[in-house]
Amino acid sequence: MTQTTPAIAAEEEAMSPPLERPRDRKPSRRTANGDPSRRDRKGGRPRKTRDPFGVRLRRDWQMLVLMIPGALRLLLFFYIPIFGNVIAFQDYQPYLKITEAPYVAMQNFIDLFNDSRFFLALKNTLILAVIQLVLFFPVPIVLALVVDSMVTPRLRKAFQSIVYLPHFLSWVLVIALFQQMLGGAGFINKFLLSHGMDAIPFMTNPSTFPLLVSLESVWKDAGWGMIIFLAALASIDASLYESAAADGAGRFRRAWHITLPGMRPVIVLLLILNLGSILTVGFEQFILQRDAVGADASEVLDTYAYYTGVIGGDWSMGAAAGLAKGVVGTILVLMANKVAHMLGEDGIYRGSER
Amino acid sequence: MSFEVGRRQLLAAGGAAAVAVGAAACGGGSSQSGGAKKSAEVELPTYKALAGLTPDLKGNEQGLHNVYLNAPKKLVRTTDKKPITSGTIKALTQTFATPPPPMKSNPFWQNLNKQLGGTLDMQVVIDSYPDKFATILASGDLPDLMWVPPNQGIPNIGLMLESQFTDLTEYLSGDKVLEWKNLAALTPSSWRTAVVNGKIWGAPIPSTPFGQVYLGNPDVWKDVDGFQSNSAEEFLEKCKDVSIKGKRWALEPFLPNAFHMFGEWFGLPNGYRVNKDRTLTAATQTDEYLETLEYARKVFKAGAFYPDLNLAETSQYFANGTIAALVSVGPRGASEYRHYNKDLLADILIPFAADKDRNPVYDMGYGTVGFTPLKKTDDEKKIRELLDLINYLSAPFGTEEYMTVNWGREGKDYEVKDGNYTLTKSGDTNVPGLQSALQIMAAGEGVIYNPIADDSEYIYEQEKKLLENAQQSPIKGLYSDTASSKGTELSTRLSDVRDDVIQGRKTIDDFTKALKQWEEGGGKKILEEYAEVLPEDVPVTKDPKKK
Numbered sequence: 082m083t084q085t086t087p088a089i090a091a092e093e094e095a096m097s098p099p100l101e102r103p104r105d106r107k108p109s110r111r112t113a114n115g116d117p118s119r120r121d122r123k124g125g126r127p128r129k130t131r132d133p134f135g136v137r138l139r140r141d142w143q144m145l146v147l148m149i150p151g152a153l154r155l156l157l158f159f160y161i162p163i164f165g166n167v168i169a170f171q172d173y174q175p176y177l178k179i180t181e182a183p184y185v186a187m188q189n190f191i192d193l194f195n196d197s198r199f200f201l202a203l204k205n206t207l208i209l210a211v212i213q214l215v216l217f218f219p220v221p222i223v224l225a226l227v228v229d230s231m232v233t234p235r236l237r238k239a240f241q242s243i244v245y246l247p248h249f250l251s252w253v254l255v256i257a258l259f260q261q262m263l264g265g266a267g268f269i270n271k272f273l274l275s276h277g278m279d280a281i282p283f284m285t286n287p288s289t290f291p292l293l294v295s296l297e298s299v300w301k302d303a304g305w306g307m308i309i310f311l312a313a314l315a316s317i318d319a320s321l322y323e324s325a326a327a328d329g330a331g332r333f334r335r336a337w338h339i340t341l342p343g344m345r346p347v348i349v350l351l352l353i354l355n356l357g358s359i360l361t362v363g364f365e366q367f368i369l370q371r372d373a374v375g376a377d378a379s380e381v382l383d384t385y386a387y388y389t390g391v392i393g394g395d396w397s398m399g400a401a402a403g404l405a406k407g408v409v410g411t412i413l414v415l416m417a418n419k420v421a422h423m424l425g426e427d428g429i430y431r432g433s434e435r
Numbered sequence: 436m437s438f439e440v441g442r443r444q445l446l447a448a449g450g451a452a453a454v455a456v457g458a459a460a461c462g463g464g465s466s467q468s469g470g471a472k473k474s475a476e477v478e479l480p481t482y483k484a485l486a487g488l489t490p491d492l493k494g495n496e497q498g499l500h501n502v503y504l505n506a507p508k509k510l511v512r513t514t515d516k517k518p519i520t521s522g523t524i525k526a527l528t529q530t531f532a533t534p535p536p537p538m539k540s541n542p543f544w545q546n547l548n549k550q551l552g553g554t555l556d557m558q559v560v561i562d563s564y565p566d567k568f569a570t571i572l573a574s575g576d577l578p579d580l581m582w583v584p585p586n587q588g589i590p591n592i593g594l595m596l597e598s599q600f601t602d603l604t605e606y607l608s609g610d611k612v613l614e615w616k617n618l619a620a621l622t623p624s625s626w627r628t629a630v631v632n633g634k635i636w637g638a639p640i641p642s643t644p645f646g647q648v649y650l651g652n653p654d655v656w657k658d659v660d661g662f663q664s665n666s667a668e669e670f671l672e673k674c675k676d677v678s679i680k681g682k683r684w685a686l687e688p689f690l691p692n693a694f695h696m697f698g699e700w701f702g703l704p705n706g707y708r709v710n711k712d713r714t715l716t717a718a719t720q721t722d723e724y725l726e727t728l729e730y731a732r733k734v735f736k737a738g739a740f741y742p743d744l745n746l747a748e749t750s751q752y753f754a755n756g757t758i759a760a761l762v763s764v765g766p767r768g769a770s771e772y773r774h775y776n777k778d779l780l781a782d783i784l785i786p787f788a789a790d791k792d793r794n795p796v797y798d799m800g801y802g803t804v805g806f807t808p809l810k811k812t813d814d815e816k817k818i819r820e821l822l823d824l825i826n827y828l829s830a831p832f833g834t835e836e837y838m839t840v841n842w843g844r845e846g847k848d849y850e851v852k853d854g855n856y857t858l859t860k861s862g863d864t865n866v867p868g869l870q871s872a873l874q875i876m877a878a879g880e881g882v883i884y885n886p887i888a889d890d891s892e893y894i895y896e897q898e899k900k901l902l903e904n905a906q907q908s909p910i911k912g913l914y915s916d917t918a919s920s921k922g923t924e925l926s927t928r929l930s931d932v933r934d935d936v937i938q939g940r941k942t943i944d945d946f947t948k949a950l951k952q953w954e955e956g957g958g959k960k961i962l963e964e965y966a967e968v969l970p971e972d973v974p975v976t977k978d979p980k981k982k
Contacts, residue, residue: 174591174594174595175569175570175572175573175595176572176573176594176595176598176599177598178575198928256745257745257747260743260745264742264743265741265742265743266681266684266741266742266743267743270681270742271681274680274681275680275681280681280742284743285742285744285938287940369745370745372690372744372745372934373743373744373745375931375934375935375938375940375941376928376931376935377931377935377940388924388927389924391565391566391569392565392923392924392927393921393923393924393927394591394920394923394924395920395924
C-alpha cells in the first residue's frame with residue numbers, strides 16, 4: 082500500500098520525464114521533421130497524415146527500447162496483480178488457488194455495504210483526505226518558493242537537504258519522534274508538568290487526530306514533494322523575470338504574475354494525481370496510532386481492508402473493500418481531469434477531441 | 436515431567452493468553468462442521484515421562500513447573516541416531532529475539548546441523564508471522580515444517596490443514612507415539628492443541644501452563660508497603676502514591692493486559708463461564724466485566740498508566756523504575772529483568788479480591804504456542820524422518836539434545852560457571868536468535884531454571900500460590916466454526932470499544948451496545964457451538980461472589 086502524498090506522486094511521475102511541462106514533452110525532433118504535432122491535430126488536421134508505422138518505428142526505436150524496463154515493471158507489478166482482484170467476487174482462502182475458490186458474485190460487496198464499520202472507515206478516509214489535501218498540498222509549493230528565493234547556493238542546498246531527508250525515515254520512527262516531542266511523556270508535556278501546568282493530549286485526542294496526522298505527513302514528506310516544484314521553477318524563462326523587474330515589478334508581483342502561472346500546469350497535474358490516490362491516506366501511520374486515539378478515529382479504508390482481510394481472515398471482503406476504493410479513486414481522477422480541461426489545462430491526459 | 440496427567444479439565448486451559456485476544460486466541464478451529472465433535476473423540480498420544488531426569492523441586496499435575504536450581508550434573512541422552520537422513524529439511528519459524536547470524540557464519544547453527552545429520556534450513560520470520568504464513572500458503576511452495584500458531588489469528592485452520600498438511604494420527608495416536616521418547620513426554624494437555632477435526636497434525640510446542648501475571652518493581656513499591664494489595668481500591672491508591680507527575684508511572688500502558696489482570700480480582704471467568712445448565716456465557720457478558728470496566732476507567736483517569744500507548748522501551752523503563760508494574764506472560768518472567776538491571780527480581784502479584792465479598796481467580800494460559808505440522812506427503816520415510824527431527828528438537832531440559840538445541844557446545848557457545856550455564860561471547864551472538872526460532876518450532880515441557888537459584892525458588896513458591904485460585908478456560912481444545920471464521924473480527928471490534936471506554940472516550944452504554952452487536956453478529960452462535968461440544972468433565976465455573 083503506497084503512501085499518498087504529492088511526494089509519492091512525484092516519485093511515480095519521476096519514472097517518465099516529469100520535469101517539463103507536459104505540453105513540451107514531444108521530442109523536438111518530431112516538430113523538426115514536420116511531424117503532425119498535437120497542436121496541429123487540435124487544428125483539425127486528420128490523423129491519417131501521420132507517417133506509416135514502419136517509418137516511425139525506424140525513427141523512434143531507441144525510445145521504445147528505453148521504455149521496455151518501465152513497461153515491464155508496470156506489467157509485472159501493477160497490471161498482472163490487478164487480476165488478483167477477482168478474489169473480491171470469490172470466497173477465497175490463502176490455501177486455495179484462485180481458480181479453485183468458489184464464486185460468490187456480489188455477496189462480498191453486499192456484506193461490505195451492510196457493515197457500518199466500512200462506512201466509518203470511508204467517512205474517516207474522506208475527512209482525512211480533504212484535510213490532508215488542504216493542509217498538505219500547498220506546503221511543498223511554499224517550500225519551493227522559499228528555496229527558490231534563497232540566494233546563497235550553500236544555504237539553499239542545506240535547507241533542501243534538511244527538509245527532504247525525513248522522507249526517508251519510516252513511519253515507525255516518525256511517530257516515535259513525534260511521541261518524544263508531543264506524547265504524554267514527551268518533551269513538551271514533561272516541561273508543562275514540571276512547571277505545574279496540565280499535560281495537553283496532543284497524541285491521544287481523537288478530535289484533533291486529523292490535524293496530527295497531517296502535521297506528521299507535512300514533516301515527513303513536504304520536503305520531498307518540494308523537489309518537483311523546484312524543477313518546475315527552474316524551467317521558467319529567466320528573461321520573464323528580468324523584463325518584469327525592468328518594468329518595476331517587485332518580488333511579490335513577480336511571484337504572483339510569473340512564478341505561479343509558470344508552475345500552474347505542474348500544480349494541476351500533481352493535484353489530479355493526488356486526487357486519484359486521495360483515498361490512500363496512509364496505512365502504517367494509522368495502525369501505529371490506533372491504540373492511542375481509538376479505532377473510531379483511526380480506521381481508514383486501508384486499515385479496514387487489513388483488519389478484515391489479513392487479520393480477520395476474510396480475504397475476499399478485504400479485496401472488495403480495496404476494489405471499492407479503487408473505483409472511487411478512478412472516478413475522482415476522471416472528474417478532476419475533466420475540470421482541468423475546462424480550466425484549459427492538460428491534466429494527466431488530453432481529451433481526444435482536443 | 437515426572438507426573439501423570441490424564442484428566443481433561445486440567446489440560447483444558449485458558450484459551451486466552453489474554454482476555455484481550457479472547458475468542459481470537461481460541462479461534463483457530465475448523466471450519467468444517469462437526470470438526471469439534473470429532474476432535475473430542477481422537478485418542479491422544481500416550482503420556483510417558485522421560486526416565487532419568489532429576490529436578491530439584493518437583494512439579495505437579497496442576498501445572499507447577501519442575502525446578503532445576505543448578506545445571507544438572509549428568510545429562511540424559513534421548514535419541515540414538517541422527518534424525519536427518521535426506522540431506523536438507525526446510526522449515527518456517529519465527530524468532531522473538533534479535534535475528535541470528537545466517538547459517539554460513541553461525542557456528543552454533545553449523546554444529547546443530549552436524550548433530551542432526553543434515554541441514555536444517557530455517558526461514559526465520561522477524562515481524563508479522565501470520566502475514567508471512569498466509570503468503571507462503573498462497574504461493575503453494577511450502578517448507579517441510581511450518582509453525583502454526585492458533586493463537587495468532589490464523590483463521591479457518593481446519594480446511595487449511597486438510598488441504599496442505601499431513602494427518603499424523605496413525606503415527607502418533609495412542610501407544611504409537613512411544614517410538615519417539617520426547618514426544619511421548621509431552622503432556623496430553625499440550626497435545627490437545629494439535630488436534631483439529633479429530634486428527635493429530637503435529638507435535639505441540641509447550642509453553643508455560645500459567646497465564647499472565649502482574650510484575651512489580653520492588654524498589655518502587657516498597658514506599659507504599661509493597662506491591663501486594665488487599666482490594667482494588669487499595670491498589671488504586673498505591674498506584675496514585677507511587678506516581679510522580681511527568682517522571683514515574685504506576686502501570687505499563689498496554690490496556691488489554693491490564694484489564695485482564697483487573698478482571699481476575701473481580702472474579703471474571705477465563706474467557707467463558709460454564710453455567711449450571713451447561714450453557715456458556717462469555718466473560719464480556721457478565722456483570723463482573725462491567726465492574727472491571729468501571730474500575731479500569733477509574734485507574735486510567737487517575738493517570739496510573741504511562742501516557743503513551745506505543746511504548747517500545749517498557750522493559751527498560753520497568754527495570755529503572757520509571758514504570759512500576761507490567762504484565763508478563765507468566766510467573767517465570769519475574770527473573771527476566773535482571774537482563775536490564777542485575778539487582779531486579781520482580782514481585783509477582785497474587786490476584787487478590789477486588790472487594791470483600793469477591794472470589795479472586797487466576798487465569799491459566801493456553802499451555803502451548805501451537806504446533807508444527809508437516810507438508811502434505813504420503814511418503815512414510817519422509818514422515819518418520821521429520822518426526823525423528825521434531826522428537827530431537829522437543830527434548831526437555833536436562834538432556835544432551837536440549838543442550839545442543841538451546842545452548843550449543845560446551846566451552847565454545849556456553850560454559851558451566853559455579854554450577855550454572857552461561858553463554859560465551861560467541862554464544863551470545865549466535866545462540867539467542869536461533870534458539871528462540873527453534874523453541875517456537877518444537878520444545879519439551881518447560882521447567883524453571885535460572886542462573887540464580889533463589890529466583891527459581893521464589894517463582895516456584897509464587898506458582899504454588901497462584902494455583903490456589905487457578906481456573907482453566909473451559910473451551911481449550913474446542914473449536915467452533917463461527918469462532919474460527921468470524922471470531923477474530925468480532926472480538927477485535929468489541930475490544931476496540933472496551934479500550935475506548937477505559938480511556939474515557941466512550942461510555943459503558945456504548946460497550947453494552949457493542950456487546951449486543953457482538954452477540955447478534957455471531958457471538959451467540961459461538962457460545963452455542965462451544966456449549967454443544969463442551970465435555971462433561973469441564974466443571975461449572977465458580978461463583979465470582981462469596982455467598
